[in-house]
Amino acid sequence: MGIAIQMQALEKQRVLRSLWRLPCPAICIIRFFLFLSNKIFDICFNLALYISIKTLYN
DSSP: OHHHHHHHHHHHHHHHHHHHTOOOHHHHHHHHHHHHHHHHHHHHHHHHHHHHHHHHHO
């Protein structure tokens, strides 16, 4: 389980790193929105994971 999450995080970092290299104002805006959506997704994913683990082991 932890390995799958780590792999997903590594893949996300690789995609983001490739996007950081593209120079263009539009790309900067896209990067910013991607960064925000990734943060929101990570928070929601971690929250859902936390809640499901809490309900399973309580």
